[in-house]
Amino acid sequence: MIKNNDKISENQTTILLFTTILGAGILSLSSDVAQSAGPDSLIALLLGGIIALFFARLIGHIASKFPTETFVEYSAKLVTKPVSVIISIILTGYFLIFVSLDLRIFADVSKAYLLNNTPVEIIILTLMFTSGYVVRYGIEPISRMSEILFPIMVIPLLLIFLPSIADVDLSNFLPILRTPPLELLKGILNTTYSFVGFEILYVIFPYINKGEKLKKCINVSFAAIILFYMYITFYVIGIFGYKETRLQLWPLLTVIKSINFPGFFIESLESLVIAIWTFAVFTTISAFQYAAVLSISKLIKAREHTYLVLPTIPIIYLMALIPDSIVEAYKFVKYVSDYLALFFIIILPILLYILMKIKNKEGKNNENN
Amino acid sequence: MKTIKIISIFIVCILFLTGCWDKVEIEDRAFVMTIGIDSSKELKNYVVTFQFPNIRMISTGTSGGGGGTGKPSFSISEVADTVFSASRHISTRLNKNLFLGHAKAIILGEDIVTNKNNFLEVVDTLERSYELSRKLHILVTPGRAQDIVLKNYKFDPNLGAYIEDIFKQYNKTSKFPNIDYNKVMKSLHETNGNAIIPKIIAGKDEIRISGSAIIKDYKLVGWLTDGENMGYMWLTGLVKGGDITFNMPLNNKSVKVPFNITNVIMRRDVEEQNGKIIYKIKYDIEGDVTECSFENRAMMFDTKVLNRMESKANLQIQQMINEALNRFQKDLKVDMIGVGDYIEKHDPSLWNKVKPQWSDIFPNIEVKTMVSTHIRRIGLYK
Numbered sequence: 001m002i003k004n005n006d007k008i009s010e011n012q013t014t015i016l017l018f019t020t021i022l023g024a025g026i027l028s029l030s031s032d033v034a035q036s037a038g039p040d041s042l043i044a045l046l047l048g049g050i051i052a053l054f055f056a057r058l059i060g061h062i063a064s065k066f067p068t069e070t071f072v073e074y075s076a077k078l079v080t081k082p083v084s085v086i087i088s089i090i091l092t093g094y095f096l097i098f099v100s101l102d103l104r105i106f107a108d109v110s111k112a113y114l115l116n117n118t119p120v121e122i123i124i125l126t127l128m129f130t131s132g133y134v135v136r137y138g139i140e141p142i143s144r145m146s147e148i149l150f151p152i153m154v155i156p157l158l159l160i161f162l163p164s165i166a167d168v169d170l171s172n173f174l175p176i177l178r179t180p181p182l183e184l185l186k187g188i189l190n191t192t193y194s195f196v197g198f199e200i201l202y203v204i205f206p207y208i209n210k211g212e213k214l215k216k217c218i219n220v221s222f223a224a225i226i227l228f229y230m231y232i233t234f235y236v237i238g239i240f241g242y243k244e245t246r247l248q249l250w251p252l253l254t255v256i257k258s259i260n261f262p263g264f265f266i267e268s269l270e271s272l273v274i275a276i277w278t279f280a281v282f283t284t285i286s287a288f289q290y291a292a293v294l295s296i297s298k299l300i301k302a303r304e305h306t307y308l309v310l311p312t313i314p315i316i317y318l319m320a321l322i323p324d325s326i327v328e329a330y331k332f333v334k335y336v337s338d339y340l341a342l343f344f345i346i347i348l349p350i351l352l353y354i355l356m357k358i359k360n361k362e363g364k365n366n367e368n369n
Numbered sequence: 370m371k372t373i374k375i376i377s378i379f380i381v382c383i384l385f386l387t388g389c390w391d392k393v394e395i396e397d398r399a400f401v402m403t404i405g406i407d408s409s410k411e412l413k414n415y416v417v418t419f420q421f422p423n424i425r426m427i428s429t430g431t432s433g434g435g436g437g438t439g440k441p442s443f444s445i446s447e448v449a450d451t452v453f454s455a456s457r458h459i460s461t462r463l464n465k466n467l468f469l470g471h472a473k474a475i476i477l478g479e480d481i482v483t484n485k486n487n488f489l490e491v492v493d494t495l496e497r498s499y500e501l502s503r504k505l506h507i508l509v510t511p512g513r514a515q516d517i518v519l520k521n522y523k524f525d526p527n528l529g530a531y532i533e534d535i536f537k538q539y540n541k542t543s544k545f546p547n548i549d550y551n552k553v554m555k556s557l558h559e560t561n562g563n564a565i566i567p568k569i570i571a572g573k574d575e576i577r578i579s580g581s582a583i584i585k586d587y588k589l590v591g592w593l594t595d596g597e598n599m600g601y602m603w604l605t606g607l608v609k610g611g612d613i614t615f616n617m618p619l620n621n622k623s624v625k626v627p628f629n630i631t632n633v634i635m636r637r638d639v640e641e642q643n644g645k646i647i648y649k650i651k652y653d654i655e656g657d658v659t660e661c662s663f664e665n666r667a668m669m670f671d672t673k674v675l676n677r678m679e680s681k682a683n684l685q686i687q688q689m690i691n692e693a694l695n696r697f698q699k700d701l702k703v704d705m706i707g708v709g710d711y712i713e714k715h716d717p718s719l720w721n722k723v724k725p726q727w728s729d730i731f732p733n734i735e736v737k738t739m740v741s742t743h744i745r746r747i748g749l750y751k
Contacts (some may be wrong), residue, residue: 039714040621112499113499114391115390115391116391116393117390118390118391171714171715174714174715175713175715175717176713178717224466239551240551240555241555241558241559242557244554244555244559245557247558254503255502257502257503257504258502258503258504259504260553268470268502
């Protein structure tokens, strides 16, 4: 390993955010969007992304006011100490649950498509230990890993769709904006959850080299991820229409199956896509696991986080095996995004922001007195 | 001590980090190219037939080794309760692993599509399969699929590749719709059980794909003949090529003139006039005349004659379209020509009004077609 100074540069922050947001959800993304927004899926994605961007900027803004502290420490200043401990524990739990659900979905998909005879437990454990190995070394190697995997993930996925551009039927996106406004609003809110992953900003701020550049990093990575999501959804809904997309479990893989790749005899592109998607899942879970381990180490005031990595692995492993089936796993995902994600990406930032303003006012008043 | 450590690490690596649990040797796999599905009269529900090429023959035959012996492809039938279990039960009789990922065609027997339950079961199996590609072609045969799949044909013993290559030339005739599995499924989902599926007939040692089967409410309700099929394709804008023949009176005689279509542009519009929906379709068709009577030298080099020919061609195409329209509106009373879809996308407020009784409204809508043909080329002689 290259010696790391535990600081990540501007580019690394951008790419880390991108790869963290791009996770297991990409397979079912178009289906979820089509369910709630119908033909206006692209618009819903764009607006949902902008809302997510706003909250990401809010979290970044709050964190930048406490440049040397993670969420665990600065929340103690804003909300009282006991409340902050409780919220931190829930946040850590949320990170761990997220990792385990991502892992479980990854394991089920790869078992169905590629590894018919391999037990799910083995798939989960191998990826878990790989991620644990990177997490032990801290945030800088994780970002470097993301940097290496980023082009491997994005470029093939961009190219793989190009042969099917003739099959895209643009009339599938009509009628524009005829969805009832309330439904569309719900759809936009639902798509906001597709951008889950920027919560790591709660804890990683102290490790960013130039904190003042964080705004730009968030903007760039969100612009990239919104475009990327829209690109995929454009093809999926353009080829299937939203009525069929709604019914599919993993429309991305189904659409890959229907692409005629010209020139050479590659038949099963979906295995290639699952291989790429493995990287996406890996970068997501390593970032989340790091965030969880870091929060724990701050909670118990440990000097370093390395020896806390291994104990989290059995916890994640057991949690990943809780859902009985893929259906139940997706039910849990829905619960997590409906309650926990809603709290951590929308309610909590607003709450903290208001408290911060009040504290600032009090501070100014005290100085004046 | 150190050497022991290193050696033990090596042993652990060799034991645990190599190999693959899911490997299948390529010669142990049967790459199924065609699947035929029939219903069975016996206790079990289905007769499923698989055809796969003889891998050994392909791999050695190309290198000129002459090691390949036996038939170029094998077929095997199995009776089972479901399509999936048939593919599993075959392993009791076959020394190979069936792999469906390369399937190119699925042929349904007539008795599958005439029975709603059977059709629903089969379609669901296909949709849920992890292996099946979505690029395959789904076809219906009047008769039994088994009879088609069990044979070897002279042009290409590999039936799946044979069917796929025929589909590549669909724009030469427009006698069968270029509809693959993807489009069939999409249509079934969007219209709640209506679809058009190409028809396949087998001769003695060749196959023919022409015409199509009409599925309404997950059941076969009729067949489209070649001519009606072209009319249907005009209505849905699938025509990209093909030929029509019209009668041209020249010198007190009627000459049959073939017109080869090279390009079609279709524009649609819908409006409502005092409670009646009017669906307008406008065609701009380009093409060339490839044949005329030998006696009429230099006749063709005259724009007046060409204009007359164009109007004759217009009439011919109109007639085709009207035939298909009558079939769908009066006979079958089912919207398969995308009118409802068009209204939903381009005039949503009207669609909200007509949607509940669409199946009753559709037979009474007025369809106005405007055809304008342009003859661009006349061959090599005046």
